[in-house]
Amino acid sequence: MNRRFVLPCLIALLSALVTGCWDQVQIEERGFVLGVAIDVPRTNEAEKRATKESPGKPKVKERFLVTHQLVIPGGLIAGSQAGDGQNTANEAFLNLTSEGDSLFEVSRELATRTSRAPFYQHLKIIVISEDVARSENGFANAMDFLLRDPDSRRGSKVLISKGPAKSIIEVTPKTEKLPALYINQIGEHIDRNARMLHQVRVGDVHEELLSPFGFVIPRVRAEKNEIKMAGSAVFSNNNQLVGFLGEEETEGLNFLTGNISGGLLKAKVKNDLVVMNIQGTKHTIKQDLRDKQRFVFTIHIECEGILAEAYSLMDFLSKEETKKLERAFAKEIERMCQDTLQKVHKEMKVDVIKLGSNIRQKNYPLWKKIQHDWEDGQRLYEKSEIRVKAKVYLRNIGSINRSELDEGR
């Protein structure tokens, strides 16, 4: 009896448990999304059509025009013939644009249009257009799906585009097969140029959205076959885009926040140009918090580097001349920082240098009292004074001293 009872039970059980897999997805069925671009729709035609189809649908404040960049694995193989049929251009990517009230809606809408359903685990970059970022709560709303979805990663990079975001991931770079990877790679060149911000990850954005301070995100612009990642987008503490910083202003900001890992510094000595290759910086903030209505912050910047290019004909091996040169560079840093401060402190009034965070870290009891009066309320940030002191160490002059003689000029 025992065997007659147990055996059918076992068979029934095993056939239920072992035979199938609910979540089996073949790798060919996955549409690996590498980049997402989020725009505001240019026309409201799609919305009208949607309202016509279902007049009772709830009205929303904003709609998103989302472009997904999917990989076509066949196009990645070098020299592969366009044997798959339709892929005659031999492109390795496919951009799909769709419009909807929410990002999730768009993502699911794509499933009706492509054989490979979007899969976000390998998402590299997220580009959000200026218009979305300027709208009220637009930026936070656009980020919510990408943060909440257990499928997406907090390591994807976020960029703000000047102009439509779609055009950023639609560039066709000559050097790479996939635009998203090309953009991602450019973001890693922070050690080459100080005029771009450090990469901002989705996780960092979540941190900033929850923090009481303003923040910056790299700005990106599209040209025909390439993009340019320089400058930065400034967000106020209610997470709305308030403006952009230019390239030099971004460099100044990087000096102020101590986020420079490499780059160049130009200065004029005796009416001729000298250029330094920055190799490292250090920055310390001294705070004087005695007068509540007028906090004084002194940012000390120390910068070291080597001479990269010099049109000025000086004896770079002499001590006095080097001192003069260092002073010229230091002055240039101070000027750049002052320009940046003029914009973010006086015009935009956004604490992107994170001085508030500095108070919070060093003087928590005081911060507890003033935290609502920092950027809002009594506007203590606006009333505070920020001083910049720079010091430059020129470590090396390169392989030569002079490239031509003085008499030659």
Added chain:
Amino acid sequence: MSARTLSDKMLSTNHMGINITSVMIGVGILTFPRALAKETGGIDGWISIVLSGLVAFLIGWLLAKLAARFPRQTFFEYTSQIASKPVGYVLTFLVCVYSMLFVSFEIRAIGNIAKQYLFYNTPVEMITLSFLFVVQYAMAGSRISMLRLNLLFSPVVLVVLFLVLLFTSQLIEFENVRPFFSSDWQSLLNGSQAVGLSYSGFEIILFYTMLMKRPKEGTKAMALGLFIPVVLYLTIYIFVIGVFSAEVVKNLTYPTIDLAKEVEIPGGFFERVESIFFAIWIMTIFDTCMVWFDIAIINLTSMFRNVKKMVWILLLSPIIYFIAMLPQNLVDFFTFADYVTYYGMIIVYLCPILLLVIAVIRGVKGHE
């Protein structure tokens, strides 16, 4: 020869410590940073971790002392001896309920989290059921070999956790960690309570001391068993706060999973390190489930000597499964977890300590 096999079948002190660690590391490791950050609002949560670790050790020490008083007796036997047979029956039965609730909670956690991150279309019921089957299978064998699995798994678990922490260390930002000492005592105590829920598990010493080679060293095993989780929780908490900042941690459902998801191995040839993290985490839950299920069975067999172990396994599984399916959503599930732990505090912390007091006063002692 026979003496040797007997001692082989017993737990050494270190093995007992590892058992305690394996049972303690469970679901709590994923969620405790959120609860702690919510209460303390910063890095100061580490004080809460140490504080509740010390309290846990104090309780654990008392439990170990109680169990060591009756070296070769089961929980049912010594509670009956201390406080009469009816009390023994009731208390042992309540302990069985506690351990069953614990198994239910753990298998449901597996179902929830595996569905959220790994199997999007598989029903929770199915994931939970298949996991329960594996636990049943582990139960069907001998007790000692089951406990040896803890010994086998623990190095793997610790090494993978160490690697995850190593690779996320570059993401730590100092400004997230400061300011130090910003919380008041009240919030630190609340934090200790919050993290205390993740410390439950060391009470297994009450039931396994009878299997130890040297029952007197139960307190030593307790020290080792608690030391590893405290250090682990401390590092995880500091890393989670350093990487995400306190404000973000408060808003992450499972901060530790997100920490594992942050890992990026340079070179880009291996993304999604969290898959390995999930594997080891499921191993730790498996450990926890086995041990709790086994405790339910130890206690039942000690009360009803003529019913076989297999019968209990098959009888309890449907009940455990049914209870596991009761919470309707994530909020229900977390509330369920809290209730189980509070219930456990009375049944396996408070009652045994009272028993110890009575035993000391009355001078009740077990026989070798």
